[in-house]
Amino acid sequence: MKITFPHMGNQYVATKVLLEELGVDLVIPPPCSKNTLNIGVKYSPESICLPLKVNMGNYIQSINRGADTIVITGSCGPCRFGYYSIIQKELLSEAGYDIDIILLDPPQGDYKTFFDNIFKLTGTKNPYKIIRALKKAVTVINAVDDLESVTYYKRPREKAKGDVDRYYDAFHRGIRTVYGCREVLQLIKTTREKILSVEEDTTEEIIKIGIIGEIYTIIEPFVNLNIEKKLGDLGVEIDKSLKVSRWLKEHLFLNPLGLTSERKTWEASEPYLKTMIGGHARETIGYAVRYAKEGFDGVIQIYPLTCMPEIVAQSILPTIEKDHNIPYLCLIMDEMTGEAGYMTRLEAFVDLLRRRKGINEGEKLLFGY
Amino acid sequence: MSIKVGIPRGLWFYDYYPLWKTFYECLDAEVIISKPTNRKILDQGVKNTVDEACLPVKIFNGHVIDLKDRADYIFVPKMMSAYEREYICPKFCGLPEMVLHSIEGLPPLIDVEINFNKSRKNMADTIYKFGFYIIKDKRKINRAYCEALKNYRDYKNAIKKGILPIDGDLTEINGGKIYDRKIKKIMVIGHTYNIYDSYSSMNLLNKLKKNGVHIIVPEMIGFEHINRHAATLDKKMFWSFGRKLLGTSIYLAETRDVDGVIYISSFGCGIDSIIQYLFEKKSRKEGEIPFLLLTIDEHTGEAGINTRIEAFLDMIEWRKRYENNISTYG
Numbered sequence: 001m002k003i004t005f006p007h008m009g010n011q012y013v014a015t016k017v018l019l020e021e022l023g024v025d026l027v028i029p030p031p032c033s034k035n036t037l038n039i040g041v042k043y044s045p046e047s048i049c050l051p052l053k054v055n056m057g058n059y060i061q062s063i064n065r066g067a068d069t070i071v072i073t074g075s076c077g078p079c080r081f082g083y084y085s086i087i088q089k090e091l092l093s094e095a096g097y098d099i100d101i102i103l104l105d106p107p108q109g110d111y112k113t114f115f116d117n118i119f120k121l122t123g124t125k126n127p128y129k130i131i132r133a134l135k136k137a138v139t140v141i142n143a144v145d146d147l148e149s150v151t152y153y154k155r156p157r158e159k160a161k162g163d164v165d166r167y168y169d170a171f172h173r174g175i176r177t178v179y180g181c182r183e184v185l186q187l188i189k190t191t192r193e194k195i196l197s198v199e200e201d202t203t204e205e206i207i208k209i210g211i212i213g214e215i216y217t218i219i220e221p222f223v224n225l226n227i228e229k230k231l232g233d234l235g236v237e238i239d240k241s242l243k244v245s246r247w248l249k250e251h252l253f254l255n256p257l258g259l260t261s262e263r264k265t266w267e268a269s270e271p272y273l274k275t276m277i278g279g280h281a282r283e284t285i286g287y288a289v290r291y292a293k294e295g296f297d298g299v300i301q302i303y304p305l306t307c308m309p310e311i312v313a314q315s316i317l318p319t320i321e322k323d324h325n326i327p328y329l330c331l332i333m334d335e336m337t338g339e340a341g342y343m344t345r346l347e348a349f350v351d352l353l354r355r356r357k358g359i360n361e362g363e364k365l366l367f368g369y
Numbered sequence: 370m371s372i373k374v375g376i377p378r379g380l381w382f383y384d385y386y387p388l389w390k391t392f393y394e395c396l397d398a399e400v401i402i403s404k405p406t407n408r409k410i411l412d413q414g415v416k417n418t419v420d421e422a423c424l425p426v427k428i429f430n431g432h433v434i435d436l437k438d439r440a441d442y443i444f445v446p447k448m449m450s451a452y453e454r455e456y457i458c459p460k461f462c463g464l465p466e467m468v469l470h471s472i473e474g475l476p477p478l479i480d481v482e483i484n485f486n487k488s489r490k491n492m493a494d495t496i497y498k499f500g501f502y503i504i505k506d507k508r509k510i511n512r513a514y515c516e517a518l519k520n521y522r523d524y525k526n527a528i529k530k531g532i533l534p535i536d537g538d539l540t541e542i543n544g545g546k547i548y549d550r551k552i553k554k555i556m557v558i559g560h561t562y563n564i565y566d567s568y569s570s571m572n573l574l575n576k577l578k579k580n581g582v583h584i585i586v587p588e589m590i591g592f593e594h595i596n597r598h599a600a601t602l603d604k605k606m607f608w609s610f611g612r613k614l615l616g617t618s619i620y621l622a623e624t625r626d627v628d629g630v631i632y633i634s635s636f637g638c639g640i641d642s643i644i645q646y647l648f649e650k651k652s653r654k655e656g657e658i659p660f661l662l663l664t665i666d667e668h669t670g671e672a673g674i675n676t677r678i679e680a681f682l683d684m685i686e687w688r689k690r691y692e693n694n695i696s697t698y699g
Contacts, residue, residue: 047642078456080639086604277462308639312463315419316470
């Protein structure tokens with residue numbers, strides 16, 4: 001059994017560690033590229049949302065490299081993601097790929113199938129072994145997310161442009177050549193040190209932008225046209241509302257137990273959106289408010305075309321923009337998105353924030369006098 | 370003077386309006402229903418909604434604007450879930466918020482949450498909350514709800530018999546005639562707000578009727594069949610609308626009871642993007658039933674739609690006439 005899985009940002013590092021610690025064979029799909037998307041678009045229904053198309057590309061590229069089993073997680077509505085597993089299964093069989101699929105849906109009372117699937121995936125029935133591997137994977141995902149935060153901080157401040165990315169890209173290439181938790185953690189540690197030692201330029205003023213929106217488009221750099229790098233090069237430090245580590249913690253551990261760590265975000269979104277409506281609309285709203293209160297200079301919402309929960313959030317965000325006096329830009333991604341137009345909008349937005357910051361500080365000076 | 374409650378003629382309207390109309394009328398409120406969709410309502414809606422929203426939401430906002438100066442309250446409930454472990458589209462879940470943040474100068478909204486996802490135990494409370502906007506008397510609310518429910522059942526029965534609420538007016542769609550084998554029997558499916566709104570659907574039902582087609586909708590099959598078939602799905606369909614259609618598609622694939630299916634969908638509908646694919650796969654590929662997908666948005670040209678409908682009907686006509694004839698050659 002050779003297992004593969006869809007990409008979502010740095011999630012693959014943790015999944016790799018989890019499966020390797022369990023001794024399961026795996027194929028990491030090649031990094032998402034234009035080619036991945038083209039394959040996905042070819043086999044997907046036209047009007048489905050972008051993440052599914054990219055996922056399909058991931059699967060087929062992995063199958064071509066010898067994978068014979070796919071592991072997919074799911075949810076139970078009301079967002080489209082809940083039916084991804086079924087539709088992907090249908091699409092793959094229609095495309096002529098006879099392949100085994102392991103679904104890890106929230107149990108909803110059916111614990112037997114859930115645990116059967118876990119045993120099938122892990123190839124063991126020893127719960128200690130599974131928990132031990134899971135624990136290691138969680139350590140790794142936290143470390144990777146931490147590493148990514150370091151790049152967010154360093155990129156706008158580096159003296160020679162491109163230093164951070166050189167180390168970070170080398171890290172991604174390196175991950176595919178190492179095996180197991182210990183080696184991965186070691187690689188993360190050395191990369192972190194290298195990035196931290198990058199020389200800083202202290203003259204330029206740093207602008208802070210919060211990235212909010214649909215989780216997949218925020219996290220997967222290929223889909224958002226590497227927004228963190230583009231903004232970093234423009235001298236912007238970013239923070240993302242959703243991270244893989246946070247998602248895993250919420251989705252796999254807390255939600256099934258009826259818990260959450262997002263209480264604070266939900267409270268922030270309460271005056272605008274009272275209940276959950278699927279996807280991450282509530283987090284989008286909540287983080288927009290939180291970023292405004294934490295003194296960020298602006299927020300950017302990113303989501304795939306026709307994403308239902310984010311459309312609701314989009315119609316509420318202008319009110320937040322007014323109430324909290326924070327500029328807001330909305331970027332919608334699909335397979336037709338052109339890089340040049342995207343770049344122009346980002347540049348214009350950053351220019352606006354810089355000028356605005358200058359004016360605000362000028363006013364403060366006047367008052368101080 | 371009685372309180373005026375405005376009910377927008379959009380989204381859930383075609384599924385539930387007799388229920389709420391009777392409910393508020395029994396509580397001595399005056400119920401105002403917005404005008405049937407027209408150019409002005411659509412334009413107003415498009416102007417006041419985010420670009421990305423789908424056509425039905427834009428139309429709904431247009432209806433809210435139509436009502437906003439005429440009513441004391443506008444009825445925009447937060448419909449999360451009507452059945453256990455099922456949901457309605459995320460845009461329905463966030464509808465009151467969308468309306469509130471898109472349109473200025475609104476009267477208060479009746480935005481009670483309807484959520485039966487966990488169980489139906491909170492049903493009574495939900496109904497009281499709806500009633501409290503008008504009156505505080507629980508007994509009176511109960512009585513009004515019973516009356517409303519009766520009306521609602523009659524309405525559902527009428528639809529089952531083929532009396533469809535085109536623009537909210539019940540019309541005998543097949544003129545009370547019984548199905549005759551010689552004419553084309555076509556199932557029209559899609560969200561009720563697309564099928565029955567004759568402006569957004571470009572009068573599809575009447576066009577078919579003029580062409581002498583026997584029209585049926587999934588409700589006319591009967592929910593006992595639909596539910597039984599929907600239960601055979603690999604994974605429970607968590608959208609109520611989706612469950613209805615997927616159940617129908619399996620039923621059709623099995624019985625091959627119709628000559629064709631017309632699916633009407635609005636551009637950007639997330640639910641349709643999945644359901645339409647699965648439906649087509651079942652009914653067309655497995656059931657070998659001709660399938661036509663009409664996607665509508667605020668720019669749809671009527672001529673193009675007409676051509677497609679005509680071509681589809683012609684194709685079915687030929688199929689019906691010639692396909693059973695086995696070639697005498699060979």
